[in-house]
Amino acid sequence: MLPHHMSAKLFIKPPFCEPAEFIPLFHRWIQEQPVRGLLIDVADYRHVHHGPGVILAGFEGDYALDFRDGRVGLRYSRKRRGWRDETGQTDSERLRSRLERVLKHLFQAATALEAEQTLSQPVRFRTDEIELTFLDRLQTPNTRETLQALSDDIVATLASFQPDVAVELRPTSLDERHPFTVSVFLSPAPELRTLS
């Protein structure tokens, strides 16, 4: 049960600036590379209701000012199959290291965003909740079995970022057609800078 594609999302606290401001910002990020990965282009999907918003499309994965489920946040979606050399690792070790990588990308981008001076409202993230989506219906269908199978690794991975935090997982939907998604609640909410 080892998904290839997965995403992680942090939610933004209100008040929030005009989403259109992210278009020039993401273009600038392509020039300045403040985040990990090869960045390719910016795609504007603000016209899609509760959609992926503004995407900073990359090679390994995409960053997005994301509006799914009507909740605004920053999402990092790992899309590329090839992961770093994983020879000799168990599936559990692989899952943890993949998840850790995805989260590192997300936390680093969130930190860069909080430091942005160009937005009309500074961005502040909530760190008491992270949404994880496993975009691989073959390996990780949206079932209780998947939740059971992945829970320990998810908790352990989050704990590796902040050891003394309590981690609680809640699946967001029981509809088997949806990708397997869990809300991860962290208590007490850690500081973003300790995560990144």
Place this chain on the structure above:
Amino acid sequence: MSSATSWRDALKGQMPPEWAEEIDRFEGQMELRRQNKIDEKVFAESRLRRGAYGQRYDNGQRHDGVRSRALAYPDPEITKGPDTLWHAPGMQRIKIPFGGLTPEQLEVIADLADEYSNGVLHVTTRQDFQLHFVHIEDAPDLMRRLAAVGITTLEACGNVVRNVTACHRAGVCRTETFDVTPYAKALAFFLLGHDDAQDFGRKVKIAFSGCEREACGLVRMHDIGYLARVKEANGERKRGFALYVGGGLGTIPYQAKLLSDFVPEEEILPLAQAIARVFARLGEKRNRNRARLKFLVAKLGIEEFRRLVFAEREALPYDERWTAYLDSVASFQETPPTHPGEKRSVETPAEGYEAWLTTNVYAQRQPGYHLVTVHLPLGDLSSTQARALADIARRYAGGHMRLTDEQNIALRWVADADLPALHQELSAIGLGNPGAGTICDITACPGASTCKLGIAASRGLANELRSRLESKNGDLPDAVKALRIKISGCFNSCGRHHVADIGFFGNSRRHSNRAVPHFQVVLGGDQSENGAAYGLAVGAIPSKRAPEFLDALTRRYAAERKPDETFPQWVARLGKKEIKRMLKPFTLVPAYELDPSLYSDWGDPREFSLGDIGVGECAGEVVSLFSFEIAKAEGEAFAALLALDERDYRQADQRAYRAMLLAAKALVRSQNLDVGDDPDRIVAEFKSRFYDTKLFFDPFAKEKFAQYLLERHANPNPNPDEDYAHQIVEEANLFIEAAYACDARMAS
């Protein structure tokens, strides 16, 4: 939970076997390309023919607004086509014949958008879906998952017959002569992979329309267009089609010519085949700018083209598929979800219900039922919306959906009493917007957002115009609301700007030594009567000035039009001189220092540049028929190798044998197009043309390699073991090499 670890295993038995094999073969070709064992041009055409298309920046370069920078993809030496890096993400086109879609198919495409793309499904003007930023490694699984729900991406791009389109109202339309759906479907699957439709210099687009007057099918702007007709003879009503050929948009649009005013239904497939053969034989292959069918028809003249086609038709070997489907035509019918008026209703309709009812709901010819257009801004919907829409279609439309050529989705068979509830449910997922088929429902190609040839931001402009028009939609005069806008990012017309009242296509102008994005304004097109008239370019304006110009133009039209005067008529009355005069103030470009905003495009703050335009793949790669066919053999041989690895010796043997047959066929087809797929026939033709004549003989090994095929064909091994399988896989590879050598000897 599935125990399978790959989609290939998980979907075994759910995919049509020939499609499954085809995808395996493509996967084999991918591996061979990675090892540089297939020429990049051949692989590019092979990839395009599976709908896996290039996308902007896939040459590894991008202008960031200041300078062009390299995108550091890994392994830049591996390419998937000329100037196209292997690892650069691309676009996957998914063709949906006549736009007919089931909820299960929509759900799968939503899953693919989630997992392999960016969660957005994009509907095109040819009733296709497109997913963007897809990695080539994901393509085979993506194709398998589609195949398992009856969709093939085969021939979605490349120099082949593209998606066969049809009016989205077919079967429920009040003005149609009859339902063209079963004919469109039959032709689409008849020509799919057909031997006679593999050797074109460019793509072929086919459309069906149910009636003469309306816009839906747009047959006059297609390479081949079928217009439903009924003829009375001896007291009997006979179904058939007026057949048009040689239409097309592109840089210079051509109106199709009438090939025959009545082709009986049993003749539409063979005539299409005959046209394909004439086009393959006589169409331009070297100069892709003159390679569409419209140029051949224009060059020969319609009379000579007609003569050649009917002569070809006479010579065609009989094929039972020409008429086999006709038995099911009479019974072809969609099942309505329930009797009208029996289902749920709501007390208070959602906001905007009345406006939606006016613009998005069309009364079907079947009393009590409606076709509802779900208006998708820019043709986009999210995977979440798509899943919800699939449910809605099941509940309200009996699962019957069609993609429209205006980039929307139509739900059919919605009962009267369900309309308020349906609108409420659509509104809840952000898809209850009114304005379908109005000035707000703007068609736009991908343009500079993702297209390699895009000059200007057609989507950016469409989005800007749409939000401005929607905000004042209630105040717009009815005559203005009824106008259609269509936008292309360049002169290639994918946004169909020629058949709009107001069309735009992207270009560029220089001012003070800087590039400024512009749109050429095209006025007076008419999409009624199947695209009866094409608009004419009247002048270019800076992209950022297009909304002001549109505003001025529509105001003047509303103020000056005579009662019942259409927009094209008003444009004609106004005259070119006056239009130029009206355009003039909008053409001015201030100095960069005064207003730099005009030096960038809508939705893209980078200073405008043409540096990102690449070599388009719209045309596909023109590769020889042999090169293309032999690549199939290579893919099959590779699949045999994989089967050997998996210790599936029977499979290895069969695939190796098939690889030899395909290689033999590749040679035979260069002399006889009609060889078909029957192994006995292929081997007999190969033997008489290449073995008996010694053409295939190697200068040193003589007949040795040919014997591999002849021996395996004559004496198949009922129980292949490891040694045998190993040997035959080796032989298949040697046979393919010998075929290459034979082709080279003949060419020299």
